[in-house]
Structure formats: C-alpha cells, structure tokens
Amino acid sequence: MDQVSSLLNRPKSYYNVDGVGELGIGFMCLGFTFMSWMQLRAPEHSLWHKPYTVVVFILAMSGVIKYGSEAIKKRITYPRTGFVEYRKRDTVWIPLTVGAVVAAAIAVLLAVARRAQWEQVPPGSLIGLLFAGSYAYGVARTVQWKWIVAIAMTIASLWMALLPPKAVGAFLINITLYGVLLLLSGGISFVLYLRRTQAPTEEA
C-alpha cells in the first residue's frame, strides 16, 4: 500500500521534471533581490519606494513566471513526456493554506525575534533553513543529486547566522544565493530533460 501511496505523489513531482518549478522560484528570488536592491540604492522619493511600483513589479514578475512556465510546458514538456492537469485542490487551495500558515509563522517569528532582541540566530537564518527543508522534502527527495542544492542552501542559511548582527544586506545576499542555486539546478534539470527525452511522432 506504501507503493500505491508513492504513486499518488508521482504527478506532483512531475511538475519539476523539466526543472521549470525551480527556474520559476529562482527567478522570483532574483526578482525580489533586484527590487530590494533598487529600493536600497534609489533616492528616497524615487518610483522604487512607491507601493504601487512594488505591486506592479510583483504582478509583472508573477506574470512572467506563470506564462513562461506554461509556454515551456505546452511547447516542450507535454509533447515529450505527456500532459498533466492538476486538481484545483493541489494548485490553489493547499498552496494558499500552506502559504498563509508559513507567512503567519514567519510573522510570529519576526515579532518574537524583535521583542526578544534575538541577535544570536537571525530570523533570516531560520527562514532560510525552513526554505532549505521544504526544498529537500519537495524536490531533493525525488532527485538524488539535488541534495547538493539542499545542502548548499542549508550552509548559506547557517552562514547567515554567523554574520555580525544586523549585517547590511545579509538576507539579500542569501536570497540571491538561493535564486542562483535554483536557477542553476533548474537549468541543469532542463538541459538533462531535453537530452533524455524526445517527442513521439505518433499519438499522445
């Protein structure tokens, strides 16, 4: 029965068979780095400090990720290894609920850290460890070489804890590192996928 249960999860891991899932998250991490960097560098009254700019930037980034992923799936993945449409429960309700719970947990963690002047272990490190843990559970479990990425993420999170308290941009550097790691990992997966698969010429 355990094997049947593992079959139930196979379609979920199929989403990242071509590395598109990681490419999307990596792109998002670098997008946030870019936005935060612009906010740090830009003058106080510039566009980058306006709330609507942040909203427009996030919407544009989400649009690029969503439609870019869909285009790769439609033109490359589905013709080669098959089409999968996920249940609304798995693509909308569960991610929304998990996202809300994680966001609430992070908010509580930040509030506790601020109140307790918690400088020994920056909350960013804990958030990073949570991220690395989620990656290990969701991705590295199914593709063995991706444990290297999970370990690199863990090291990066621990490294952040060793930095002097309130080090400028430490969290930003970490997010950049996660972004680069995910883009690399996703890119390697994508190239390997293209090499190993070929679209059948007959019926799909």
Added chain:
Amino acid sequence: MKPLVQSLNELDRVIHEPGRLILVALLSGVERTDFLYLQRETEMNKGTLSSHLARLEEAGYVEIEKTFRGKIPQTLLRLTPKGRKAFEQYRRGIKSAL
C-alpha cells in the same frame, strides 16, 4: 479467517488488478492527463494500456476524450467521481483487510 476472506472478496476486482490499480492511483492524483504520460509512468505498451483503460471506462471509472494537439491525436483521461469513490473505498478495504 472468515472476515479476512470476506473483506478480500469485497474488494473491487476492476481496481484490484495491478495494472489498473497503478492507473487509477496515478489518475487519482490529477485532474486529467494524457495517454503519453500514463504510458511513460507505467512503462506499459500501448495495447496493454489501452485494454486496461477500456476496462476502466466500461466500469464507469474513467472518462476518455479523443482530441488533437496540433495535428497529432491526443487521448485525454480523467477519473470520474464514481472512479474516485471506488478507489477510496478500495484503499479503505485493502487497509482493513491487511
């Protein structure tokens, strides 16, 4: 021994066959998928896969839709509510029997 035999006898024979069990388990994790995906995941040949799907369709567990992706024919498959219910019942049944 009698309750065990009885609960095993009550298992849905359409789903109990290993090939079809794999197909139903895969289909239960998605909204819909195509023939190519199932063939790749199960490593069955086209004939075997087609016959299992036909049996599942006959039982009302799977809905088969023939369509085209560009010029290439595509077969889309979806587990019906009846099929989903039958699979859940089967899982409960086999758990209690074992």
